[in-house]
Amino acid sequence: MRENSAFSKFEKSVFQSVQKIPCGKVSTYREVAKAAGNERAWRAVGNALAKNPFPVLVPCHRVVRSDLHIGNFSLGMRMKKKMLEGEGAEFTGWRVKKEFLIKL
């Protein structure tokens, strides 16, 4: 990588879509993928968030799996869960309550 902040169209769409998620709510990788333009690209979405060049601008902790499972997180799932709880979301074990799920 030589250029600074040079991301593909899809990646940018992913980041922007994640930014749209309001506080206290969560969304699924699939919804983000759909908002990004490819509903079948949830895989690439996870990859993009894994890179997450802008953790401050992109609240990746608000994205969970389709099964409502919390999924993974760079800093650990415990951290992710705590952050979401701090925003007002509630959990059932490692699962997010579906009432906190939103559509983009």
Add this chain to the structure above:
DNA sequence: GAATTGACCAGCT
């Protein structure tokens, strides 16, 4: 340009 990777998903056992 082929092969590998990854914060996934749906289905089957």
Add this chain to the structure above:
DNA sequence: AAGCTGGCCAATT
């Protein structure tokens, strides 16, 4: 209920 398999997409090597 929990674990494994195959399949999907984009980025990276």
